[in-house]
Amino acid sequence: MTKKENFLKGLIKENPIFVFLLGMCPALAVTSTFETALGMGILVIFVLTGSNFVVSLVRKYIPHEIRTPSYIVIIATFVTIVEMITEAYTYDLYIALGIFIPLIVVNCLILGRAESFASKNKVIDSVIDGIGMALGFTIALITIGVLRELLATGTIQYGVYLPFFVEEPISLIKLFPKKFGLTMFSLPPGAFIALGIILAISQFRKVRNAEKKAKEKKAFIEQKKKEALERKRQAKMQKAGDNK
Amino acid sequence: MFDKLKTALVLVIIAGVSGFLIYNVNELTKDKIEANKTSREEAYYAEIFDTKDKIKYTKTALDDVLIQEEIEITDTSGNVIGYIYKGTHSNNYGDITVLIGITIDDLISNVIISSTTNTPTFVQKLKDNNLANFSGQQIGSVTYDSKTGATYSYTSVSQIVDSATQYYSENRGEMND
Numbered sequence: 001m002t003k004k005e006n007f008l009k010g011l012i013k014e015n016p017i018f019v020f021l022l023g024m025c026p027a028l029a030v031t032s033t034f035e036t037a038l039g040m041g042i043l044v045i046f047v048l049t050g051s052n053f054v055v056s057l058v059r060k061y062i063p064h065e066i067r068t069p070s071y072i073v074i075i076a077t078f079v080t081i082v083e084m085i086t087e088a089y090t091y092d093l094y095i096a097l098g099i100f101i102p103l104i105v106v107n108c109l110i111l112g113r114a115e116s117f118a119s120k121n122k123v124i125d126s127v128i129d130g131i132g133m134a135l136g137f138t139i140a141l142i143t144i145g146v147l148r149e150l151l152a153t154g155t156i157q158y159g160v161y162l163p164f165f166v167e168e169p170i171s172l173i174k175l176f177p178k179k180f181g182l183t184m185f186s187l188p189p190g191a192f193i194a195l196g197i198i199l200a201i202s203q204f205r206k207v208r209n210a211e212k213k214a215k216e217k218k219a220f221i222e223q224k225k226k227e228a229l230e231r232k233r234q235a236k237m238q239k240a241g242d243n244k
Numbered sequence: 245m246f247d248k249l250k251t252a253l254v255l256v257i258i259a260g261v262s263g264f265l266i267y268n269v270n271e272l273t274k275d276k277i278e279a280n281k282t283s284r285e286e287a288y289y290a291e292i293f294d295t296k297d298k299i300k301y302t303k304t305a306l307d308d309v310l311i312q313e314e315i316e317i318t319d320t321s322g323n324v325i326g327y328i329y330k331g332t333h334s335n336n337y338g339d340i341t342v343l344i345g346i347t348i349d350d351l352i353s354n355v356i357i358s359s360t361t362n363t364p365t366f367v368q369k370l371k372d373n374n375l376a377n378f379s380g381q382q383i384g385s386v387t388y389d390s391k392t393g394a395t396y397s398y399t400s401v402s403q404i405v406d407s408a409t410q411y412y413s414e415n416r417g418e419m420n421d
Contacts, residue, residue, distance in 0.1 A: 058258075
């Protein structure tokens with residue numbers, strides 16, 4: 001696998017949320033708005049990249065029987081650091097994400113990548129894998145967040161929790177007034193429904209592509225069969241002509 | 245034997261490095277975190293008494309089941325404008341911390357949920373629809389909403405408001421003048 005393939009696999013083909021259904025707790029809990037989803041995504045990028053880097057760096061020195069507790073301590077260290085930095089520099093985001101920041105420790109995506117990839121691969125590859133997977137995770141969170149916020153409020157806001165680039169909150173997209181919004185999408189049932197819709201669309205595309213490929217393959221085989229039969233028929237005719 | 249020692253040593257090193265990193269990050273961020281908390285709290289105090297002027301405050305720890313702190317609020321001239329009571333209650337969904345502002349005229353000036361681990365959407369419902377109803381109520385005759393759609397959180401808020409008004413009546417209110 002090339003470095004580019006290693007990086008890109010996490011974005012769509014092996015997307016942690018839409019394909020492997022990993023890390024569903026934050027995917028459902030903190031995606032009520034685009035901004036909280038983006039905030040959680042940024043934190044996961046930092047934790048996953050850092051933990052993959054360290055796990056890969058020390059993989060040869062950690063005895064097999066204590067690898068899981070060791071990985072958890074490494075991940076927990078990064079999460080604690082991230083939590084403190086968030087509390088210090090983006091306090092509103094810290095308040096909005098609440099308990100879900102410490103819960104990154106038990107996000108199975110992070111431990112999963114440490115166990116299945118970083119502990120078996122070189123440092124550079126592990127870091128690339130971490131960034132790719134975390135970006136895929138972030139894209140998935142943002143997709144759910146955008147859908148939920150749009151359906152619930154009709155707008156996409158930025159600047160409420162993340163203080164970067166803007167002085168005051170701004171509306172990135174405004175589709176309809178808030179009073180026409182489906183409030184349910186900002187509540188937990190809305191998270192399940194939004195995720196269900198996105199998974200159904202993604203599954204539909206996957207099945208359609210598979211069917212298309214199967215059809216193309218079938219047509220190709222039919223074509224080859226026809227060509228073979230034609231060749232056989234021509235050979236027979238040629239043989240008959242030669243006999244005459 | 246050597247294997248076990250090696251395992252223990254690896255764990256000690258990982259824990260040591262982890263502790264060292266966390267200690268240093270904490271040293272770097274603790275002042276900023278404390279400043280954030282203070283500024284958030286001061287913003288709440290100003291919001292409770294609806295003032296943009298600078299206020300001064302004095303905190304007193306209380307020995308009460310629900311109310312942990314009494315904060316005396318004074319204006320820039322040193323006149324007491326009211327008291328804020330900070331109370332915490334635990335329900336089935338976690339903790340909820342509430343600030344109740346009472347003016348020296350024995351009126352509830354505002355009620356704010358300062359932090360909570362209750363379900364955010366239900367807490368938001370209370371903030372949007374129910375907390376404003378406390379404002380302006382006389383402390384001796386506080387009425388509570390019967391239907392809120394967030395029963396557990398509202399019950400906690402009600403109990404804290406009840407304790408705060410009771411404490412104020414007994415210790416600071418006109419009854420003690």
